Amino acid sequence: MDKYEAYEKYLEYEENIPGQRRGRVKTHPTKKNNKKPAITMSDLTDFIDDAAAWVPTYAASLDPKHHERQWLIDSLASFYQDNILTDVIRRVKGGKEANVYCCTGHPASGLDLIAAKLYRPRTLRTLKNDAIYKSGRQLRGEDGKELKGRREKLALVQKTNFGKHLDMVWWINNEFSVQQKLFQAGADVPRPIGHNGNTILMEYIGDEWLPAPALNDVSLDRYEAEQLLGLILKNIRLMLENHFVHGDLSAFNILYWEGSISIIDFPQVVDARKNPHAQSLLERDVKRVCDYFAKFKAYSEPEAISRELWLNYMGSL
Numbered sequence: 276m277d278k279y280e281a282y283e284k285y286l287e288y289e290e291n292i293p294g295q296r297r298g299r300v301k302t303h304p305t306k307k308n309n310k311k312p313a314i315t316m317s318d319l320t321d322f323i324d325d326a327a328a329w330v331p332t333y334a335a336s337l338d339p340k341h342h343e344r345q346w347l348i349d350s351l352a353s354f355y356q357d358n359i360l361t362d363v364i365r366r367v368k369g370g371k372e373a374n375v376y377c378c379t380g381h382p383a384s385g386l387d388l389i390a391a392k393l394y395r396p397r398t399l400r401t402l403k404n405d406a407i408y409k410s411g412r413q414l415r416g417e418d419g420k421e422l423k424g425r426r427e428k429l430a431l432v433q434k435t436n437f438g439k440h441l442d443m444v445w446w447i448n449n450e451f452s453v454q455q456k457l458f459q460a461g462a463d464v465p466r467p468i469g470h471n472g473n474t475i476l477m478e479y480i481g482d483e484w485l486p487a488p489a490l491n492d493v494s495l496d497r498y499e500a501e502q503l504l505g506l507i508l509k510n511i512r513l514m515l516e517n518h519f520v521h522g523d524l525s526a527f528n529i530l531y532w533e534g535s536i537s538i539i540d541f542p543q544v545v546d547a548r549k550n551p552h553a554q555s556l557l558e559r560d561v562k563r564v565c566d567y568f569a570k571f572k573a574y575s576e577p578e579a580i581s582r583e584l585w586l587n588y589m590g591s592l
C-alpha cells in the first residue's frame with residue numbers, strides 16, 4: 276500500500292474507533308452504512324510496521340495517539356530510509372492545508388536543515404478560485420505524465436476519492452516541478468529536494484533556532500526596501516521569461532533571511548502561454564509587492580511595471 280493509502284486507512288481506522296469520530300454528520304444506521312466492512316488492526320500492519328521503525332524528535336513529543344504523529348512519520352519515513360533527512364525538529368507552521376516542519380538533513384543531502392511541506396489528506400488546495408489557476412492546465416498523474424484515460428478524467432469531474440487524490444497529486448507535482456525549474460533558472464527560491472505522496476522537501480530558510488520570517492513581519496529601511504523591491508521585480512521578470520506567473524505573490528510568500536529573500540509557495544503558479552488570467556494575476560502580484568514596499572517609502576508604479584513586463588514578454592514570444 277502506498278503512503279497515501281496508508282494514511283487514508285489510518286484515518287478510516289481512527290474514525291471507526293468509538294468516541295473518536297471527528298466532525299462527521301451523524302446519520303441513522305442504514306443497511307448501506309452497515310455494509311461497510313470494519314477495519315481491523317491487521318489491515319494496518321504495513322503502516323504500523325513502517326511507523327515503528329523511526330520516531331523523530333518532534334513526533335516523540337506528541338501524544339502517541341495524536342494523529343499528527345502517525346501522519347508525520349508515515350509521510351516522511353521514506354525520506355529517512357533514503358538518507359535524505361535524519362530527524363524532524365519542530366513544526367514551523369500548521370495550517371488548514373499544509374504543515375511545514377524543520378528537519379535535519381542527512382549528510383548525503385548536502386543540507387543541514389530541510390523544510391518538509393506536508394499537505395493534509397482529504398483537504399485539497401482551497402484556492403479562492405481554483406478554476407482561474409487550473410485554466411489551461413494539463414492533467415498529470417503521479418509519474419508526471421499527462422493523464423489521458425477516461426477513468427481519471429471522470430474521477431476528477433465527479434470528485435470521487437480517487438479524483439480528489441489525483442487532484443492533490445496534480446497540485447503537488449506542479450508545485451515541485453515549478454520550483455525546480457525556477458531554481459534551475461536562477462530565481463531566488465529554496466532549493467527543491469524531492470517530493471513523494473503528500474510531501475515536498477526543500478532547503479530550509481532560517482537556522483536551527485528560528486525560521487526565516489515572511490517579509491510581512493519584517494521592518495526595512497528605505498535603502499534596503501529599494502534594493503529588495505528591485506530584486507523581487509527581477510525575479511518576477513525571470514519567472515515570466517520562463518512562462519510562469521506566481522499568482523499568489525505577496526509579502527506573506529516571500530521569506531527574508533540575512534538580507535536575502537526567498538520566494539515560496541508555488542501550487543497556484545500559472546503558465547503565461549496558456550492561462551487566460553495570466554496577465555491579471557501578474558498585475559495583482561506586482562501590485563501587492565509594490566504596495567508592501569511603499570510602506571517603507573520605496574515607491575514605484577505597479578501598473579506601469581506590470582504593463583512593461585507583459586509587453587516585453589509578449590514581444591519575446
Ligand SMILES: Nc1ncnc2c1ncn2[C@@H]1O[C@H](COP(=O)(O)OP(=O)(O)OP(=O)(O)O)[C@@H](O)[C@H]1O
Pocket residue numbers: 367368370372373375390392465477478479480481486487489527528539540541
Ligand atoms: N523553505 C522554507 N524554509 C523555512 N520556512 C518555510 C519554508 N517554506 C515554508 N516555510 C514556512 O511555512 C509557511 C507556509 O508555507 P507555504 O506558504 O509554502 O504554505 P501554505 O500552505 O501556502 O501556507 P499559507 O497559507 O500560510 O501561505 C511559510 O510562511 C513559512 O513560515
Ligand SMILES: [Mg+2]
Pocket residue numbers: 527528539540
Ligand atoms: Mg503561503
